[in-house]
Amino acid sequence: MTITITGMRKRFGPTEVLRGIDLTVEKGELVALLGPSGSGKTTLLKIIAGLDWPDMGGLDVDGVNWLNLPAQDRRIGFVFQHYALFPHMKVRDNIAFGLTVRPRSQRPGRGVIAARVDELLHLLQIAHLGDRYPAQLSGGQRQRVALGRALAIEPTVLLLDEPFGALDAAIRRDLRNWLREVHGATGSTSIFVTHDQEEAFELADRVVIMGQGQIEQIGSADQIHDRPATPFVANFMGATVEIPVTMRAGRIEAAGIDATRLERRVLPDGPATLFLRPDDITPIADTQGCWTIETVASTGATLRIALKDGAGNRVETVLPRRAPEAAGLTPGTRTHLRPEAGSVFPGPRPATTPAPAAQAPAKENIR
Ligand SMILES: Nc1ncnc2c1ncn2[C@@H]1O[C@H](COP(=O)(O)OP(=O)(O)O)[C@@H](O)[C@H]1O
Ligand SMILES: [Mg+2]
Incomplete structure (x- = not known):
């Protein structure tokens, strides 16, 4: 039928x-x-x-x-x-x-x-x-x-x-x-x-x-x-970190973000929002970076690292504890963030979506 x-x-x-x-x-x-x-x-x-x-x-x-x-x-x-x-x-x-x-x-x-x-x-x-x-x-x-x-x-x-x-x-x-x-x-x-x-x-x-x-x-x-069609799907699939970015000639730009591992996108120039899964973000130690590590928690296999930038935005990242990048990441370390994969949608983050600082309850809402 x-x-x-x-x-x-x-x-x-x-x-x-x-x-x-x-x-x-x-x-x-x-x-x-x-x-x-x-x-x-x-x-x-x-x-x-x-x-x-x-x-x-x-x-x-x-x-x-x-x-x-x-x-x-x-x-x-x-x-x-x-x-x-x-x-x-x-x-x-x-x-x-x-x-x-x-x-x-x-x-x-x-x-x-x-x-x-x-x-x-x-x-x-x-x-x-x-x-x-x-x-x-x-x-x-x-x-x-x-x-x-x-x-x-x-x-x-x-x-x-x-x-x-x-x-x-x-x-x-x-x-x-x-x-x-x-x-x-x-x-x-x-x-x-x-x-x-x-x-x-x-x-x-x-x-x-x-x-x-x-x-x-x-x-x-x-x-x-890999290709969520909408911000809702990206979020539902676990991309709970939302970072405001600027699109320029198909490239994603934002202070403190190394977007070189992300593909070029066919999107108009201007404000956009990058959606990332916590385990697709690698913090890279960088004395000039604008993200500071607040806490590092180990589950044995992975490290859960919370970071904050100067504007008060917070993100959480997860990486394998034995990854070479994990060495030396301790509270107080300054870093930039390198997304390994992510989705980007045009426009600023919708006003209804909570800022990254309030991300945890937002995720529960949609489950
Ligand atoms: N008989 C009903 N009368 C009033 N509201 C209803 C009724 N059935 C479902 N709803 C509402 O419709 C929405 C969708 O419900 P539902 O189809 O059960 O969703 P799901 O199965 O995805 O959880 C909910 O907000 C629910 O409260
Ligand atoms: Mg149901």
Whole structure:
């Protein structure tokens, strides 16, 4: 099934939750929707599932206008973060549920249902758990059963809303690999929602970055990492250090910044803002430099170095403790900064963005 979303808008009271979404998900594709909490991911999934309706825009699936199609006719498989399995039903009955509640005329025979459940138990690697009750399962096993229940109806589209969000990191990683395999085996068109970058990039070939009801960028991990399309994406991908610079003939200029390792950009001359990840900034000892080291903290593998310039701007950098450049960097040392990579966007830093000194809370806001 190919899903085509066009010009989709949705507001709840004064809040515009979707502000014009255009997205096509190809047949058999696994797309991840990645964005901070409140960016409208769940709202978009609910509209696709038929649990909510947009104010404007189109939802076309293989040429059919789904906005005119009731939820039960869309055949959606939906897995939520906290998927309530029926506690009084065995695993196999939970998985069979969507088939057994069909009207008699559409319901497969008992033997067919049993065979389908066996097949899924095998695919989900929980064949030995078929006769257990949900309370006798771990969190990871329960999410496998939830996925089995979603897959049993042979969904046209599989929607997963932070399905591993409640599980711990090691189990999430396991389930991620396993989900890729299951997706490959079933070939379903799937949309996976997460606010976890690593999860999105590992799972999906294409990642859709959402921020405040809008798609900010669509691309692969490398594209989004190396070429963020907007300041929002740069920030979301960890470029939390923002330095005001001046563009001149495609070169980035700023006092105390050695920009020789950054590529030339096709940007107009004038003010711009450089976005950097703390681990892409090397402080270089320099008696003429305008940055002074305030603190140096070691985690064993890395040094976290906080610096301040004469104007009161602060930046934090992270570098390998054994890097040659790290030698001799101690509080009070004067340096200049050498960015190893970064993105630059035209214009001064937006007034709404806090200065570098207040960067830490800003980063939390968008996670
Ligand atoms: N039924 C609702 N009524 C009012 N506001 C809602 C409703 N559902 C979601 N919202 C608001 O819409 C915004 C986006 O929510 P949501 O789609 O759940 O985002 P996400 O899944 O990305 O965290 C949030 O600000 C949320 O408070
Ligand atoms: Mg959500």
